[in-house]
Amino acid sequence: MNHDAGDKLRLDNFLPYRLSVLSNAVSRKIADMYEREFDISIWQWRILAVLGESEGITSTEVAARTLMDKPAVSRATASLIDRGLVTRTSDTADRRKSALGLSTAGREVYNAVIPRALAYEQELLAALSPEDAEALHSLLTRLAQIASPERDLWDRRED
Amino acid sequence: MNHDAGDKLRLDNFLPYRLSVLSNAVSRKIADMYEREFDISIWQWRILAVLGESEGITSTEVAARTLMDKPAVSRATASLIDRGLVTRTSDTADRRKSALGLSTAGREVYNAVIPRALAYEQELLAALSPEDAEALHSLLTRLAQIASPERDLWDRRED
DNA sequence: TTGATTTAGTTGCAAATGAAACTATTATCG
DNA sequence: CGATAATAGTTTCATTTGCAACTAAATCAA
Numbered sequence: 001m002n003h004d005a006g007d008k009l010r011l012d013n014f015l016p017y018r019l020s021v022l023s024n025a026v027s028r029k030i031a032d033m034y035e036r037e038f039d040i041s042i043w044q045w046r047i048l049a050v051l052g053e054s055e056g057i058t059s060t061e062v063a064a065r066t067l068m069d070k071p072a073v074s075r076a077t078a079s080l081i082d083r084g085l086v087t088r089t090s091d092t093a094d095r096r097k098s099a100l101g102l103s104t105a106g107r108e109v110y111n112a113v114i115p116r117a118l119a120y121e122q123e124l125l126a127a128l129s130p131e132d133a134e135a136l137h138s139l140l141t142r143l144a145q146i147a148s149p150e151r152d153l154w155d156r157r158e159d
Numbered sequence: 160m161n162h163d164a165g166d167k168l169r170l171d172n173f174l175p176y177r178l179s180v181l182s183n184a185v186s187r188k189i190a191d192m193y194e195r196e197f198d199i200s201i202w203q204w205r206i207l208a209v210l211g212e213s214e215g216i217t218s219t220e221v222a223a224r225t226l227m228d229k230p231a232v233s234r235a236t237a238s239l240i241d242r243g244l245v246t247r248t249s250d251t252a253d254r255r256k257s258a259l260g261l262s263t264a265g266r267e268v269y270n271a272v273i274p275r276a277l278a279y280e281q282e283l284l285a286a287l288s289p290e291d292a293e294a295l296h297s298l299l300t301r302l303a304q305i306a307s308p309e310r311d312l313w314d315r316r317e318d
Numbered sequence: 319t320t321g322a323t324t325t326a327g328t329t330g331c332a333a334a335t336g337a338a339a340c341t342a343t344t345a346t347c348g
Numbered sequence: 349c350g351a352t353a354a355t356a357g358t359t360t361c362a363t364t365t366g367c368a369a370c371t372a373a374a375t376c377a378a
Binding site: 132146 | 172176181184270279282294303
Binding site: 094 | 334335336342343344
């Protein structure tokens with residue numbers, strides 16, 4: 001039981017608060033690392049991450065997969081293109097669209113970030129047994145389904 | 160195992176990403192509820208929550224307990240005082256400090272918000288067995304200790 | 319006691335965010 | 349076809365945020 005009686009609430013035990021605080025602490029730390037070591041923001045990193053998995057997707061696809069909104073993708077992509085990490089190839093069939101991809105430099109950054117990102121994740125998970133890590137995974141998935149049932153936040157079926 | 164090989168990373172399975180997405184979804188939903196039903200922000204709510212538990216604490220204490228920074232507390236408190244939900248009594252011994260507390264109206268809002276907040280938390284936890292909820296609690300605590308060891312985010316010892 | 323340091327809290331400001339408006343292009347339907 | 353609606357993506361703008369600088373008061377140390 002997280003709370004005592006029916007009508008008491010201790011902020012420290014309140015799930016939305018705990019999630020917010022933990023997520024902020026983690027985000028802050030990892031953002032500092034990305035910034036310091038690679039000079040990219042979390043949003044830029046998310047875009048590199050999905051482009052690393054799937055070359056040639058559109059900005060709208062990126063937004064869907066990173067759960068960023070369109071303006072955020074537009075801005076982060078623009079600066080990645082400026083820095084020569086991402087390429088944009090406009091679609092000849094539908095000229096509203098364009099395919100995004102990693103440049104050679106972008107692929108290099110991607111390859112360099114991955115192990116650091118995984119290492120940080122491992123640092124967090126090191127506190128947990130493999131069974132606990134698996135349990136956490138499952139718990140977060142179930143919570144996400146409740147918090148955002150319409151949107152199916154992750155564990156996307158095959159694309 | 161969350162990831163496949165040593166050097167692959169699927170954003171959907173990446174813990175910092177998952178925490179961020181889940182926390183944002185939860186925060187968004189609960190912020191909408193606070194706003195719609197009580198016309199308060201999450202930060203105002205946090206302040207009411209700690210003042211409801213401990214009357215007469217200072218702004219610095221509030222900041223420590225809500226993990227908000229001082230300017231955020233200052234601003235949110237100012238608007239709560241404007242609305243007559245919070246009282247400020249300046250300390251006669253040390254005139255830099257002042258004691259914050261809930262006004263009668265503030266206590267009423269506090270009493271009204273509590274059950275709604277708990278109901279939303281229950282909505283989330285309803286997906287989980289009591290053992291799972293307990294496990295989640297423990298997992299989040301352990302992660303917080305890793306993510307922010309210096310700061311001891313919650314489960315504060317007795318005050 | 320008085321000058322330097324620390325602490326409480328507020329204000330200012332620059333950057334980040336998010337919603338809505340906008341442009342350009344394609345699709346739909348009479 | 350030609351007008352209307354829908355879609356991709358960008359830009360604008362108001363709000364929020366977080367940090368640094370600031371004011372006021374108290375403490376410390378000579």
